[in-house]
Each structure stands twice: as structure tokens, then as C-alpha cells.
Amino acid sequence: MKNFFDAADKKSRKPARLDLIQSLSGLVLALFMWTHLLLVSSILLGKKAMYTLTGIMEGKFLTGGDHGFPIIVTIIGIGIFSIFILHAGIALRKFPISWRQHKILRDQMKTMKHGDTNLWYTQFLTGFIMFFLGSVHIYILTTHPAEIGPYASADRFVSDWLWPLYFILLFAVELHATIGMYRLAVKWGIFDGKNPRATRKRLKMAKNTLTVFFLVIGLASFAAYMKIGLEHRDRAGERYHPPSEQAELSRGEHQ
Amino acid sequence: MSNDEQGRTLKFHILKYDPQLEGDEPRMVTFEVDEAPGMTIFIALNEIREKHDRSLQFDFVCRAGICGSCGMLINGKPDLACRTLTSRFPRGEITLLPLPAFELIGDLSVNTGEFMRSMSERVEGWIHDQEQESVDLTRIEERMDPDLADEIYELDRCIECGCCISACATKRMRDDFLGAVGFIKVARFALDTRDKRTDEDWYEIIGNDDGVFGCMTLLGCEDNCPKDLPHQHKIAYLRRRMVKVT
Amino acid sequence: MKIIYTDSLIIGGGLAGLRVAIAARKRGYESIILSLIPAKRSHSAAAQGGMQASLAASVKSRGDNEDIHFADTVKGSDWGCDQKVVRMFAHTAPKAIRELATWGVPWSRVRAGDREVVINAERVTITEGEDAHGLITSRDFGGTKKWRTCYTADGTGHTMLYAMDNKAIELDIPVHERKEAIALIHEGNRCLGAVVRDLINGELIAYVARATTMATGGYGRLYSVTTNAVISEGIGTAIALETGIAPLSNMEAIQFHPTAIVPVGILTTEGCRGDGGLLKDVDGHRFMPDYEPGKKELASRDVVSRRMTEHIRKGKGVPSRYGDHLWLDITLLGKAHIDKNLREVKEICEYFLGIDPSKDFIPVRPTQHYSMGGIRTKPTGESIGLHGLFAAGEASCWDMHGFNRLGGNSVAETVVAGMIVGEYVADYCEANSLDFKTSTIESFVNRERKKIDDLIARSSGEEVYELKKSMQAIMMEKVGIFRNGDGLAQAVEELQALLKRSRNIAIQNKVRSSNPELVEAIRVPKMLKLALCAAVGARDRTESRGAHSREDFPARNDREWLKRTLSTWKDEADELPTQEYVDLDIMEMEMPPGSRGYGNDETIHHADTAVREKQIEELKKSMPNADRHEMQEAIMPYVLPEKYRGKNERVGVGYE
Ligand SMILES: Cc1cc2nc3c(=O)[nH]c(=O)nc-3n(C[C@H](O)[C@H](O)[C@H](O)COP(=O)(O)OP(=O)(O)OC[C@H]3O[C@@H](n4cnc5c(N)ncnc54)[C@H](O)[C@@H]3O)c2cc1C
Ligand code: HEM
Ligand code: HEM
Ligand code: SF4
Numbered sequence A: 001m002k003n004f005f006d007a008a009d010k011k012s013r014k015p016a017r018l019d020l021i022q023s024l025s026g027l028v029l030a031l032f033m034w035t036h037l038l039l040v041s042s043i044l045l046g047k048k049a050m051y052t053l054t055g056i057m058e059g060k061f062l063t064g065g066d067h068g069f070p071i072i073v074t075i076i077g078i079g080i081f082s083i084f085i086l087h088a089g090i091a092l093r094k095f096p097i098s099w100r101q102h103k104i105l106r107d108q109m110k111t112m113k114h115g116d117t118n119l120w121y122t123q124f125l126t127g128f129i130m131f132f133l134g135s136v137h138i139y140i141l142t143t144h145p146a147e148i149g150p151y152a153s154a155d156r157f158v159s160d161w162l163w164p165l166y167f168i169l170l171f172a173v174e175l176h177a178t179i180g181m182y183r184l185a186v187k188w189g190i191f192d193g194k195n196p197r198a199t200r201k202r203l204k205m206a207k208n209t210l211t212v213f214f215l216v217i218g219l220a221s222f223a224a225y226m227k228i229g230l231e232h233r234d235r236a237g238e239r240y241h242p243p244s245e246q247a248e249l250s251r252g253e254h255q
Numbered sequence B: 001m002s003n004d005e006q007g008r009t010l011k012f013h014i015l016k017y018d019p020q021l022e023g024d025e026p027r028m029v030t031f032e033v034d035e036a037p038g039m040t041i042f043i044a045l046n047e048i049r050e051k052h053d054r055s056l057q058f059d060f061v062c063r064a065g066i067c068g069s070c071g072m073l074i075n076g077k078p079d080l081a082c083r084t085l086t087s088r089f090p091r092g093e094i095t096l097l098p099l100p101a102f103e104l105i106g107d108l109s110v111n112t113g114e115f116m117r118s119m120s121e122r123v124e125g126w127i128h129d130q131e132q133e134s135v136d137l138t139r140i141e142e143r144m145d146p147d148l149a150d151e152i153y154e155l156d157r158c159i160e161c162g163c164c165i166s167a168c169a170t171k172r173m174r175d176d177f178l179g180a181v182g183f184i185k186v187a188r189f190a191l192d193t194r195d196k197r198t199d200e201d202w203y204e205i206i207g208n209d210d211g212v213f214g215c216m217t218l219l220g221c222e223d224n225c226p227k228d229l230p231h232q233h234k235i236a237y238l239r240r241r242m243v244k245v246t
Numbered sequence C: 001m002k003i004i005y006t007d008s009l010i011i012g013g014g015l016a017g018l019r020v021a022i023a024a025r026k027r028g029y030e031s032i033i034l035s036l037i038p039a040k041r042s043h044s045a046a047a048q049g050g051m052q053a054s055l056a057a058s059v060k061s062r063g064d065n066e067d068i069h070f071a072d073t074v075k076g077s078d079w080g081c082d083q084k085v086v087r088m089f090a091h092t093a094p095k096a097i098r099e100l101a102t103w104g105v106p107w108s109r110v111r112a113g114d115r116e117v118v119i120n121a122e123r124v125t126i127t128e129g130e131d132a133h134g135l136i137t138s139r140d141f142g143g144t145k146k147w148r149t150c151y152t153a154d155g156t157g158h159t160m161l162y163a164m165d166n167k168a169i170e171l172d173i174p175v176h177e178r179k180e181a182i183a184l185i186h187e188g189n190r191c192l193g194a195v196v197r198d199l200i201n202g203e204l205i206a207y208v209a210r211a212t213t214m215a216t217g218g219y220g221r222l223y224s225v226t227t228n229a230v231i232s233e234g235i236g237t238a239i240a241l242e243t244g245i246a247p248l249s250n251m252e253a254i255q256f257h258p259t260a261i262v263p264v265g266i267l268t269t270e271g272c273r274g275d276g277g278l279l280k281d282v283d284g285h286r287f288m289p290d291y292e293p294g295k296k297e298l299a300s301r302d303v304v305s306r307r308m309t310e311h312i313r314k315g316k317g318v319p320s321r322y323g324d325h326l327w328l329d330i331t332l333l334g335k336a337h338i339d340k341n342l343r344e345v346k347e348i349c350e351y352f353l354g355i356d357p358s359k360d361f362i363p364v365r366p367t368q369h370y371s372m373g374g375i376r377t378k379p380t381g382e383s384i385g386l387h388g389l390f391a392a393g394e395a396s397c398w399d400m401h402g403f404n405r406l407g408g409n410s411v412a413e414t415v416v417a418g419m420i421v422g423e424y425v426a427d428y429c430e431a432n433s434l435d436f437k438t439s440t441i442e443s444f445v446n447r448e449r450k451k452i453d454d455l456i457a458r459s460s461g462e463e464v465y466e467l468k469k470s471m472q473a474i475m476m477e478k479v480g481i482f483r484n485g486d487g488l489a490q491a492v493e494e495l496q497a498l499l500k501r502s503r504n505i506a507i508q509n510k511v512r513s514s515n516p517e518l519v520e521a522i523r524v525p526k527m528l529k530l531a532l533c534a535a536v537g538a539r540d541r542t543e544s545r546g547a548h549s550r551e552d553f554p555a556r557n558d559r560e561w562l563k564r565t566l567s568t569w570k571d572e573a574d575e576l577p578t579q580e581y582v583d584l585d586i587m588e589m590e591m592p593p594g595s596r597g598y599g600n601d602e603t604i605h606h607a608d609t610a611v612r613e614k615q616i617e618e619l620k621k622s623m624p625n626a627d628r629h630e631m632q633e634a635i636m637p638y639v640l641p642e643k644y645r646g647k648n649e650r651v652g653v654g655y656e
């Protein structure tokens, strides 16, 4: 037997695709952000480590020279920004569209006190915040691709007064990403297995652990940048060079 | 049923509002009831009606947790009132509200029946099989895998109480959203080999933002279904199947 | 005045009502169902254990057929049934189940190979045949020779009702919910429909139809403790009685189920014992084999209930603050079995008792459960007094259960009756047009309106809740499992007094729309009439038969009491029903009265029994080559609608 419904007025496949894109973009963003945070946190291993890593990212090993291709940063920036906007655009469709809807949502949360509903609201709020703050951040970095490094970044924290933005963004992104990944798993039943309920419990544990893990790393890096930034305040604008290079540099100057 | 609950006085805070009466306004009213051992909210409400307020409206039918009539918000959570023992509330304060997302008939009584019927009509919740009418009833029935029968029964256990609907913020924000009970029905019939509908057919029913793609995986349904139906698992399953249709 | 016309009006949206509506609708007649509640919430949903039909697929049911189902049912009824109706039923039940299978009931299926079961307290391995793999399976139930009860775990009634209602939705049959029929409309002896009160806005509506079917279920709420739903108040039965011309039958035949939990009376299914559960007393002793060495826990319900009561009276009950009870032990079935096949039981134990039935014993006591009596009809389902009024399901008494129904035979009856009566309803719609005087309709609606007006206007009078409670207590105490002349005489007197008082009910809440107190005030006088029919019937029936058990007349007395009780309420002003008796004709029986095989047989036999036995013997001899169907036809011919006459196929034996 074929369709029970008239094939002529088939339902659009768009909602299915959008839902999938929402999840895939979320997945890419989350993976990117986790990597991003690990990269950023290289500062914890010392200025040199961060410097080297930045260099690798910029492809310095290809030129062997000083600058590498900061354009890589710009390209990644534009790429991520597009995904970011795409993701946000699709997510927008799920937002409460009116004050009335928002009020219903809040009332519902107040009476039911239901964990996963609250998690969604957290995602909604953090997403909203990231939309603005994240855009600013990406814009700055994309337009100043070469200015990433232990001092440059730390200066941005302190001297360019971006630390409040980063502070908020840090919480937003870590909450949003881990909740998002948890939601991704339960939404598509990826790890359901024989006992989906037990799986969900485990996923939630994993989610909480990851949130804490990334927040701790993030805050530590935050502190590190702040410290460097504060110490480096009066020399803001100066670039970091690892001791070896510094030696080279100074040798050159002498010549 | 432990002894230490004896002698307590319970405080019930109940929403009173009769839309049939002109000028009536929603208000919370508090009633006191002496707790008896083994007392359920069913017993308590009947006592309140007899002793304190003859007009109090609520719905019970089976009073055994099987018919799905008595869903209400019990201290904020949707649940079956008939099988909720008052001893579950250590503070002795119980707030009762009608299930949201349904038409209010009066006080704690809501119109879940009409809702469920139109939900059934919407998902065409019956076996679709054009040969059905020509089955010869004297013949041995068509065979079915025993495990499949058990699996279908798992989903058929839904009692249409509406708790999953009230527990879903998405449903409350968006009137046309099908809601969890609808997904359970679809999953039930999609599983059933006697129903000849294809995934394309199902897509026509749930393939949009009022259907499975509108579900934001809030899981209020999963966490509040008194029959413990596997909402999360089944909605995920439907979502995967529907995405494959494209 | 609002009037709604239709071809077939069905009052009641349980299994019986839905099936009648579907039958009529399929024959092209517009049908409307009225129900107090959404159809899927009807009490049919509460049936857990299963539905009897002789499919004979499971190994323990091999060899089963209509004949054995028939014999079990007749014995179960203590020969108080109409054997032709039982034949109609047993023959159609397999078709009913197969039809429901196509409509979506996920019947539990046979799994080929070995499986462990508990029989008589021992774990036994049985081997299901390859040839039956995937066919509908069955379990053991009380009072049956074979494992005949088909089921879906322990949610049988639920899945049946859902499949049935879904079918009704598919056929676009409207269910008018939250509507209560409060009177039947009739012109002379032709029923024209019902006066109906909208339970939300209080409006009175006349539903006018060619055929009206009463499928309003049982009246367990005449008792203070019952397994029945709170809406099982028998109002449909009562309004038929109030016509003064539609008789009720066997109202004293009221069944007590052995295993309802204490104190609330919620049922744990017979499937518990069917699957191997045991009854134990205060010493943990399994006592049923002492009384019934043959069928033990799986004797007929009435028997088990009485034995339990006897045992409690001997001081072997478990004392509790709610009085003595006994234990139901299903721990021996194992957690896996309970989690899968007795889930509802498990939930009930957890939520209402706070116990785990795979570890703890369940406190149980016999509790009011089922009403065999009801609106007396012919085998077609039509009332014997009021044309155009049909009845089906628990509300009716076409009389297939006699004085005791077997577990699993009731949901089966609702569907089978729905199928058969539905055809006759359609026939009736075909043969009869609607002609009536509008003034008739008006006068009925006005009469009901006036009653309600009077109720609301009365400023002081009787308390409705108090009357109801008194009635329930009297029924419980004096018209219970064991009955005796004095108690019953008192019961009648007291109920009569209550009925008089009920004519002077005053309510506190004067609202005309949704008003629970008003609903009670309308119902209680009707319930009192039913209670009186039951009490008078029990008082006058000086014998014990099936569930009707008189301590002062312990023997079944076929000589004087092989009769059906008919009750009518001739005049609204009457305080007692008018009782009549109709003989059950042994000379027409396929199975003349014999022993049920419980305890000592003290039956006082009827002279015709021996004559008929001999007659059948000779008939059998004269037809040595006849197969079982031909033989049956020769002994007791019965009529069925054409479409249900075919023989039933079974695995391994075909259409044999
Ligand atoms: C707890 C329990 C367990 C049971 N288990 C089994 C079992 O395992 N096997 C078995 O065979 N039997 C079992 N039975 C018996 C069986 O379930 C019932 O006898 C049967 O379901 C009755 O069906 P029905 O269609 O006649 O009525 P119901 O299902 O009771 O339906 C009655 C309908 O009538 C409507 N109604 C009533 N009064 C009015 C009115 N005045 N106006 C309008 N509508 C009205 C109601 O709204 C309802 O829709 C059990 C019974 C109980 C109580
Ligand atoms: C503009 C900023 C963003 C907004 C407004 C936003 C909003 C949302 C919303 C509302 C959801 C829930 C979608 C649903 O319920 O179906 C969501 C899901 C998700 N988001 Fe974001 N988000 C943003 C940025 C990000 C970023 C930067 C990441 C990565 C860290 C991310 C990762 C995820 C993930 C993994 C999901 C789960 C996907 C899913 O449910 O399908 N989001 N986002
Ligand atoms: C291509 C895009 C991105 C690049 C190249 C990038 C790069 C960086 C760099 C280099 C830093 C170190 C501080 C600095 O130099 O200013 C940083 C910090 C940070 N970034 Fe990004 N980022 C990108 C996208 C994002 C996005 C989308 C978010 C979140 C929505 C984000 C959130 C943060 C946060 C919170 C910090 C501070 C970390 C901390 O305090 O430990 N970044 N990013
Ligand atoms: S799915 Fe669960 S919560 Fe929802 S209606 Fe069914 S039983 Fe109730």
C-alpha cells in the first residue's frame, strides 16, 4: 500500500533540515569552543606555550618567519561566525515570540521546578547573551588576526577592558555548550541503548562534570590573562617574544 | 501508612473558579482536613466536598490510577491525585491546581477528553489497513512477534491523563504543538506492523514545527508521566525517522 | 427545548456501548454515544486480567472449544443463565478477539519453546508449540477447565477499550461527554430516547432516536467498598426501571471478588492467582486446598470469596485496623514475571500500600465487584418490556452469567454483546421509523426539569451524602457475601425508609450548572430503588445459587428456584419493586442442572432434570455420526446474526 495521503500537497522537508542543521551547527560550535578554550588555556602552561601554540595555529612553521598567516584566524573567524549566526538564526525560531509566551514559560518554570526545562531556559538566555557579546569578540579578533599572543591577549583583557565581556561570555559559553551537548544526545537518542533512562542520568552527570571542568580551566586562564595584563599594563601594546627569540632579536639589534 | 502521620491536620490550598458562573473570579481557598492513615488526595477531596464546600469540582473515576481522569498539579507537579498519598507531604501543605493547557471546566476539573479526542483525530490514532474490513474472523489471526506485542503494549499503556501536556512548556507556549502524548501515539502506531502507514505518511502528520521538530526536548513529559512512558527515547526515535524521510 | 435526533442513541461509552455504536454505524445508521466521562475513561479500562475466548493456541489451552467454554460458563452461573445466550456468546467470543486484534489490541502472544510457569505452587516447565508461535496466548483463570483467558499483560480492558474507542473515532462516531441520561422517554411501550443533563452547564437536552441502547455498566457503588469506579452507580439501569415497564432481572445476583486490597477495595486481578499466586492466612498457611482440594485458589469467584470469609470467621484472618484480611502471595512468581505481566498490580501495591509484591504479601479481602443482574432483555438485547430499548454489557441481563460470572467472561461479554446486539439495533433502525408526538418529548423534559427545580427550591430536608452512606452501609452489611432472612428483611425496611427520606432531599449548593451535589441528589433516589430490588430479591430467594448465598438456605433449590427474578417499579410513588418470577425451562437446556463440583452437593433437584438428561442421552444415541456442531444444533438450536455463524478455526485442528 502506498501513501494514505495525497502525494500532491506533501509537507515541506524544511523543518527536518533546519532541526538537523541546528544540531549540527551546535555540535560544531561546541566542539570548536572546547578546542578554543583548551587553546586559550595554554596560557596556564606559560606564556611561551601560548605563544608557540598561537604560532602553530597561524601556520608559522610554514614560513619559518615571524608572522605566519594570521589570515587563517580571519578565515576561521568568518567561518565560525557564519555557523554562529546560522545556529542563532535557527534557534530564534524556538524563542518565545511574545511577552505572553515568555510569561507562560516563566510561570511554568516557577510552578513545575523542572530541571530540564530550566536548562533550556539557561540555553536560551546564554544564547541570547552570546549573540551580542560573542559577535563583538569574534569581530575584534577577526579584524585583528595578528594580535593574538600572551601580551596582546592579556592587554585586551585588561587595557582594552574586555575582561567583563570575557567573564560573562565564559559562563555563557560553558553552560550553553555542555547543556547543548547533553540536549543533543537526548534529543536524537544517540546513546540511548537498552536503558535510555540510565543513559540520561549518566549523560547528565557527564554534562555537569564537563561544565565544571571547562569553567575551572576557563577561570584559571582568565586569572592568568588578568595577571599578565595587569603586570603588563604600562607596556600595553608591546608584543611577547619568548626568551630564545628575544635573544635573537636583541642580537639583531646590536648588528 | 506509618503511624506518625496520624493526627496531623493537612492544609489544602485549592484553586476555586467556576467559569460557568458569571462574575466568578479565580481564587485560592484553604481547607483543613484531619489526616487518616492511608489517605489519598481522592479521599481528602471527597471529604472536603462533603464537609466544607459542596460546589468543589474535581474528576475521579477509577480512583486506582488506571483511567487517567484525575490529573492535577499537586504542589506544582502534574500527577494522578487518586494514587497520591497525603503522607507523601511531610509539611502537610498541599496545593492543588487544575492541569494547565486544558480548557477549565471548574476548580480542579479540566476538559482532557475533548483534547485527547482531537489529538487522536489529528494523528489518526487507529490502525490503517485497507484490508482490515475483509479479514475473515473465523480464521486464525495473523501472527505477531511476541516481543513486538510487548513493545506495543508498553506504549499502549498511556492513559491520556494529560500530565505530559501540562508538563511541557513548549506545548503551553504554542497551542498548535502536538505534545508528548501525540508522539507516544504516533510511535505506538508506527511500531505496529498492522498499521500500514509509511514514514512519508507519518511525516505528513508530525513533520513540522507543530510536530516532532517543534519539540525542544524539555523532557517535562518524560519526568512527569505517571505511567513512566519512554518519551525521550520515542521522541528521539521519531525525530531520527522523520529526518531520514528527507 | 434542545432536541438532538439520531438513528441509534447509545448511553454509555464503555466496551459494550462503543461496540454497539460501531455495529450500527457500519450498517449506515447515525449513532451518538452519551457518556458521563470521556469514553476511554469508562470502567472497562479497569479490567486487568483478561478476556475469555476459546482460541486454544497456548499448550495449556489445546483442546479447548466453544463446548468447553459453554460448559464452564453454565456451571459458573450455577445453572442460572440462559443457555442459548451462553452458546451465542461462546461461539462469537473467538471472533470478537480476532476482530480486536485487527483493530490494534496488542494481545500477548505465544512464544514457542520452553517457559517456566507456576502451577499449584510449583515451578513447572511447559513447552509451547512451534505451530502456535505468534498466536494469541492465554492464561489460567478461576472456574475454567482450560487456560482460556487472553490478555495484554494486566492491562487487558485498557487496551481493548482504547482499540475500540479508536475505531469509533475512525468511524467518526460522536461521543457526547459529560452528559448524563436521567430519564428515558417513551410513548406507550416504545422507547424514544432519553432526557439528558449536561454536567457542565446543567442544560437539559432531549436525545431522540429510533433505537436506544443502555450500556451504562454496573452498580457497584450501591456498596461502601467495591472494586468499581466511582461512576458505577447504575443510573442507566435505574432509569430503565423508572419507566415502570422495562423490568430488571436477577438484581440480587451480586459478585464479590476475592482479592481486592484492604482497605480501599482496589482490585488485584484474578490473573494473580491464574498465574500461580496463593491465598494465605494469618499463619502463612495456604488454606484453599483445605476447602477446595480440586480447584483450590482457582475455584469460581463466589466459592473462593465465601471460603475466605469462612476462614476469616474461624479466626484465621490477619487483624488490622481495618478489620481482618487475608494475604495474597505472588512473591513466588518472581520479580521478572510481575514486572512484565502484573505491572498494574505492582503499581497499585506500590502506590496504595507502599509494598513490593515481589517481596511482600498483599492484604486482600473479598469485595463487591460485579452485578450479574440488570435490564432484562431478550437474546437480541431488546428489553422485554420496552420496544426500541436495548441493553448490552454489565448494565444488561440477557443472562449469560446467571448467578455468578466467571472472570474474563465480562469484557468478553461486552464485546460479543456489542457485536450481536449492535446488529439487532441496526435491524431495528431499519424496520422502524421515528414517529412520535413532540408533546411527549416536552412532557418528559418538563417532568425532569420540575424535579430539579424542586430540588433546588427545597430549603430544608435530607442530606444527600448521609442517605448515600447509609444505603452503602446497609448493602455492605446485610446484602453481602453471606445473607440471611433477618438481615435481609431489615435491609429492605431500612432501605425503604431511606427511599422515603430521599424524596425530601435538600441541597446546599443551589447552582444549576456544574454542581456535584445536585448530581448526587438526582442519583441517590435512583440508586435506592436498585438497592431495594437487590435486597428484596435476595430476601425472597430462599435458596443459595452462585453468588447469592443464604446462610439459612444453603442449598441450591432447583425445584422451587430455577427461576429468574424480574423487578419492575410500577409507580413513582411505590416504595418497593414489584417482583415476578419466570421459570428457566430445563426441557430446553443443553446442559441440565448438575453439580458445580464444589464442596458437598446438596442441590435439591428439579423433576425435569432427569427427564431432560435422558432425552439428551437418547438424542445423542440416535445420531451416532453427528459431529459436535450438529449434535449441539440438535439439542439446543440458537440464533445468531448471519455474519457470526461461521465455525472458528483453531491451530492444529482447523475448523473441526
Ligand atoms: C476492577 C475491575 C476489574 C475487572 N477485570 C475484569 C477482567 O479482567 N475480565 C473481565 O472479563 N471483566 C473484568 N471486569 C468487569 C468488566 O470490566 C466490566 O463488567 C465491563 O467492562 C463493563 O463494561 P460496560 O461497557 O458494560 O460498562 P462500562 O465500561 O462501565 O461503561 C459504562 C459507560 O456508561 C456511561 N454511563 C453510565 N451512566 C450513564 C448515564 N446515566 N448517562 C450517560 N452515560 C452513562 C459511563 O460514562 C461509561 O462510559 C472488571 C471490573 C472491575 C471493576
Ligand atoms: C548566538 C548565539 C547562540 C544562540 C542564540 C544559541 C541558541 C541556542 C538555542 C536556543 C538552542 C536550543 C535549540 C533547541 O532547543 O532546539 C541551542 C542549542 C545548542 N547550541 Fe546554541 N546558541 C548560540 C550559540 C551557540 C554556541 C556558541 C555554541 C557552542 C558552544 C552553541 C551550541 C549549541 C548546542 C550544542 C546546542 C544543542 C543543539 C540542539 O539542541 O539541536 N550554541 N542554541
Ligand atoms: C573564530 C572565532 C574565535 C577566535 C579566533 C577566538 C579567539 C580567542 C582568543 C585568542 C582569546 C584569548 C583572549 C583574546 O585574545 O582576546 C579568546 C578568549 C575567549 N573567547 Fe574566543 N575566539 C573565537 C570565538 C569565540 C566565540 C564564538 C566565543 C563565545 C561565544 C568565544 C569566547 C571566548 C571567551 C569566553 C574567552 C575568554 C576565555 C577565558 O576567559 O578563559 N570565542 N578567544
Ligand atoms: S503519555 Fe503519560 S503523561 Fe502523557 S497522557 Fe499518556 S500517561 Fe499521561
Ligand code: F3S
Pocket: B167, B168, B169, B170, B171, B179, B180, B214, B215, B216, B217, B218, B219, B220, B221, B222, B231, B235
Ligand atoms: S516536554 Fe515538551 S518539548 Fe518535547 S520532550 Fe516533552 S514534548
Ligand code: FES
Pocket: B059, B060, B061, B062, B063, B064, B065, B066, B067, B068, B069, B070, B071, B080, B081, B082, B083
Ligand atoms: S481516578 Fe482514575 S487515574 Fe485517578
